[in-house]
Amino acid sequence: RYGRIEQLFAGGRIETLKGTLDIPTIPASSAGPDIREMILGSEGRIGLITEVKVRVTPLPAHESFHVMFFPSWDKARTACRKLVQNRTQLSMLRLSNATETETQLALAGHPGMIGLLESYLGLRGAKDGKCMMTFGVTGSKRQCRNALKETRELCREFGGIYTGKQLGDKWAAKRFTMPYLREALWELGYAVDTLETATDWDNVDKLLNQIEENLRNQLNEKKELVHVFTHLSHFYTQGCSLYTTYVFRVADSYEETLARWKTLKTSTSEIIVNNRGTISHQHGVGKDHAPFLPVEKGELGMLAIGSLCQTFDPAGLMNPQTLVQK
Template sequence: MVIPFAGGTSVAGHLDCPLGERPVLSLKLERMNRLLHLDKTSRLATFGAGTPGPQLEAQLQAEGYTLGHFPQSFEYSTVGGWVVTRSSGQQSLRYGRIEQLFAGGRMETPVGRLDLHTLPASAAGPDLRELVMGSEGRFGVLTEAVMRVSPLPGHERFHALFFPNWDAAEAAVRGMVQDRLPLSMLRLSNAGETETNLTLAGHANLIAWLERYLGWRGCGEGKCMLMLGVTGTAGDAARALRQARRLAGRHGGVHIGTVMGDKWRANRFKGPYLRNALWERGYSADTIETAVDWPRVKPLMEAMEQAARDAFAATGERVHAFTHLSHLYGQGCSIYSTFVWPTADGGFEPNMERWRRYKGAVSQAIVRHGGTISHQHGVGRDHAPFLLAEKGPLGMATLAGLCRHFDPKGIMNPGKLLQDGSRWGHASLEANAADARG
């Protein structure tokens, strides 16, 4: 069996090694890390699939370009990993998700090489790029990725705004994205995450002053913070900001400038490191994300947090849950929830069982509210039990048929996407998935 390994940042079990008698090869791609070709006329850049985010941006920016794809795992994740897990960067509102950035490439499969030629558009049948995006190593190994790049922007700033409550904040950001304001990022925190962020910000005196000011402006208890990005020429950015502030004002939004935005930008990739620091202090942390149409956003967000609280409360435990919307579309948005709870005594097994119980409960809530089981983290092994509810029997049979076509001997990353190969440690998740499907 072959498990492709690049940045190693997966949080969904993409790299789990199945137990069994078959030998397993971990295929490292770290030496495929160069800009192979830059077509400035078409703005296409070809990279080795193992190129990590910082090296990719450094090589592009030396030529005056950027990909603009900045997931939280940016410092270690790779362009190939972004493609095969359908990644989304923090500024997807300007640059697009990986679907908009991936123009073509090359994948080596057990039955031959699949070349995806670059075309601006095509009506020649189904787009074969879709077979590679989200394939998670099941069909083969992506070795080269041709990406659509952009010139470096002349101006970029991140602004903080506060709203009196969730309903006002959601209406404002929905209006901004449906009106197609030329913003690069909208990141809306619910009341729980807003309070958490302000508590962790430090500078107690300044935060106390901010709280008083916001209360005077109508943003007291239950307020929600929006981080808004403007990117482009200075003139375009200024116009976009004026439009956004005008719309926000109609919903009670209060603009407080770029100080908190500068702080966010400086720390934008530090979240994953916080998990280890929390563990050393006796706490566990995890994230679960999804996407859904606008009418279901608030109900699903609340259901996800409540499902986690109920799962922990069943054994007399507590969890701190909070959420933000990180990627917005005219149709709906992603929902990204974080959960923090005290680590259990007794080592690995009790903590793993606690994780399975809460993970299954939140995933059930997602399925029952019609959300995708993953907006940006991919399926891997952890989400595979819930994929049937989203794809349906015919869709799952189609995926299985593609696996057999590209990989007739079943050697490529088994157990991911489909629940084939050896399965271990996920019986409770599978039971929860069956219950959620009814």
């Protein structure tokens, strides 16, 4: 509903080493390449944004989050694709695979209530391998009611089991606090990181499986287990993003822990860019992802990006080695 930053960024002012670049707030234009898009994703290589104007949306009258369970990944993924391609008016959609679903339910606490939920879902045919879909409806009462009705009717065709708002409310309450678990896990001797990409619908399962299999097995020689799970989010009619979390044990030294992370991160990044995925759907490029960008953009694309950086910063002073490693 609210859009990503590239949709919200309407214009602004950028101070560059070649002078001030002003971008007017025009709703849409076909007048040549979009200068606004040049700034988006440039990660400071062109200049500093000193003034920004964004598109805003009025606060909705109503907003609520709901949870649906599916008996299998195939049915769940297909239902999500149908919802998006039918343009059902959902403000948020997230689909956890079976391992993430199991992990999320374990982290929810209240084992008695979760046990009852598991029993109910089992009776309805969603037991081992079940997947959890969280979705939001936003707008007027009528809009929310219609979106919820349409979602439930479509998901029912794929074995979807609606469980109400309780788990959705829990997600909304904890959505910005879950990242803080990283520090608690570190204290317990575990490192956690995430990586993400996006790909077309026909490649989602293949790429997801390749990512998870690589992360899960990459430390086998060290006899170390890696806990891996994924959810889909940021859905598009063409495809969606894949957001993967992986947890591994901290080594006896910082250097060995860093080496384990580099092994996991680098090998998986290579798989992503060589199998129709973007090196970054939402985390940006920076220095970690810069070596993988040429695979996605191609030789001519990288020449164009490098020429743009050269135009605004010929000495390479602005955020060097980021995005373009020259």
